[in-house]
Amino acid sequence: MTDSSPHIVWFRDDLRLSDHPALHAASMSGAPVICLYVLDEVSTALAPTARPIGGASRWWLAQSLRTLEASLKRIGGTLVLRRGAAADMIAAVAREAGAGHVHWNEIAQTPHLAVADEVVEALADLNVGAHSYAGDLLVTPKAIRTKEGRGLRVFTPFWKRILAMGDPAKPLPAPTKLKPAPGVASDKLSDWKLEPTTPDWASGLRGMWTPGEAAAHKRLDLLLKGAVAGYATDRDRPDREATSRLSPHLRFGEISPRQVWYAARFSAAEQPKHAADINKFLSEVGWREFCRHLLFDVPDLATRNLQSSFDAFPWRRDDRSLLAWQRGQTGYPIIDAGMRELWHTGTMHNRVRMVVASFLVKHLLIDWREGERWFWDTLVDADAGSNPANWQWVAGSGADAAPYFRVFNPILQGEKFDPDGVYVRRWVPELKDMPSKFIHQPWNASPLEFARAGVTLGETYPMPIVEHKIGRERALKAYATTRNS
Template sequence: MTPTQPIIVWFRDDLRLSDHPALHEAASRGVPVTCLYVLDEESRALKPPAARPLGGAARWWLAQSLRALGNDLATIGGSLVLRKGPAASAIAALAREANANAVFWNDIAQAPHQAVAGDVEAALASNGISSQILPGDLLVEPKAIRNKENRGLRVFTPFWRRVQGLGDPPKPLPAPKKLISVPGIASEAVSDWALEPTRPDWAGGLRESWRPGEAAAQAQLKAFLDDGISGYSGDRDRPDRDGTSRLSPHLRFGEISPRQVWHAARFAAAEHPRLVGNVDKFLSELGWREFCRHLLFDVPDLADRNLQAHFDGFPWKRDAKALKAWQRGRTGYPIVDAGMRQLWHTGVMHNRVRMVVASFLVKHLLIDWRAGEQWFWDTLVDADAGSNPANWQWVAGSGADAAPYFRVFNPILQGEKFDPDGGYVRRWVPELTRLPDNLIHQPWTATPIELASAGIELGKTYPQPIVDHKQGRERALAAYAKIRGKD
């Protein structure tokens, strides 16, 4: 590579300037840098395991994040080139246009991404162009956490101990202060890619709820560590409170790195020792993301296959009507319906409620966890290829370190315990607003006079429960007993 030949930095799920190893390395060379994002919806189908097409909510987020990244690059003299097509051919073509002699990118330790990256590396090599791949997606690379059989760990607690035992990850890298751009490089426009819904435009709630981009991610982390972390251990389970970090979609799209979150949280604990317990709990949630990513590294078909094979014989029910009622937040169980409506409007759902609604689908309704995982994949702005299926399999009892299948969440008790004043339900199920607190989580127990005074007509203004809790639980346990008897 001659001193003046440019370097291409290929952005993927790392839409940020700071702690971006590939960008940092390229900028340090003092040569022109072309920043590239490729919308590759073709390579994923070329060979298994296929990368999943983004869901609708994630596509909306991607559009906003790319605009933010482009603006951020412009402030330091750079620009973002957008191309659509197979990554290998698109990147090789851009390298020829820019007269680049090297392409840098951050590794993503997932089989589909690595398969595409391998194709890119081969295409570049055939054109005499070098590649440099740097770690930037995880706290610890999967190869560093293996058992005696050289497999990844399947239980979270020993996994997390191993990660922590390796000490702090490397400190985050600063963003480049200045880039030298390559003039005259054509770029497509985000608006050309139809990432955002138009007819109908269902993204109003997403726009109302979120500000994608690196600046927003950093601001959210700071606000959480300044104000929210002190009550995190308890408040994180309360959907009626603003007790979570709200960082998950920013992490999903790499607008902030796990190393940045780790070090900022550790700094907060060092500055304020009273926060240590809450910080440790918060970092364990970051550890769960890491655990799921490592699991996906070993099990690329995590979204399709039961990790515990005896679940392959589970007698799931096909019930399109019940599935639709669940998707639309019309089950008759207020905490479930509130969660599903929050998801549809904002693209996220509170963590505790995610477990409740997943348990309800899989156990009360006996609907295959994959149907729920697919719905979440399409409607979550933080839909993550590791966490989403791993969490669903955890609830279903079929996954790694899974909850036992016979742990059936009672949606009434869960609501009463974690939304005791009904604030969460009233926010997302407004037709129940006038019910008193002691009835808000089980409106079917209200007297006719109580329902009338609250303006509720069960079966019309709000549905009756689509399944009785006790009967649903017994049916679930009976179904599980059948597959256990075959072991």
């Protein structure tokens, strides 16, 4: 291969042009550049722990690929789509194009590292150069280890280590022009059937989200220039627009953690009065990092209890209650509002995520893995690290876990964080006319108040599927059994 042979950039969970080390390196070579995305759901290296993405994430992926293709077109590039095992598809494109080099950003997860190893082996057989770069984290997992060589299992010391390391490398600029490469056949995105058709359940997602790199930066900019004021406290209020909503953009790499870091640091320097709020926001990015590092050490995080004492936990099989939870028909307004928001928009407020997760695993004693699977399919930001780590945190079986005896009271949580019922009224419209005093415990309203609100418990809105006191006592008894076993 000569230096003038095309360079391939293998896009993965990094659907952006700026701060893209692999794309930057290929563009700086001066050679023609082929941008390639492979939808790989079949590589055997993925099978043990990696999963195909869920329905909501597939919808997001389709939009993000379209946006990426348009961005590449503006600088002279094209996006080639292939479906199949990554090593086979990348080698095939390299042969077809006569490529001399392939560049990609690493994903610090065991199955994805194994797939990359297969790509390296396939390219070696073709005498094609393979170049990988760190690109999805602030710090590589191997850089933060205990004396015994293990990753940290508690967030606070982990985040202190990150902060003590200083600023990460500065984000790289997006290329302004790509040298066109010979045409290579591409799949049609529509043939991948990533988006729902019959039925089309994605109207709420379309109304809520604008995927893509430009939208990610706009959302970050809006947060840091205004909404970040009061973030440290207001982020717990589902009745307010106080969160960043950056998680799906980070999940698909439309913006990088390094870009978020530097934007936040710059904003804190410019707005010292908001520094505490900005630092709290940045620590949330740190939690994502923590979960990814945890996943690096525990690739089966979505299926195995991190604390083995939970292997004997007496979970209940209760399909009827699970279905009521999934559909937002539990009889607890804050729970039902969260689950309906999730189904309609592909997201759920972070505070409410904790409350609905606690309700499933503690009030209902349903295995946390059932909830994790549901979130994996319905969240647009379903992340292989954060999703199972957060579920295990709530269940008490994970790293830095909440104590199992901490059972969220859905009534008190609603009254504290949605005091006027704004959030509940939006997502549980059958309760919109209930007095605020009873919006989180409608069963305590009087017959006259029910009549005025047009509510008939058990008909227009369900009775609670379990009483809070009974659910809490049952959970504590189950925990005591596990603890003493």
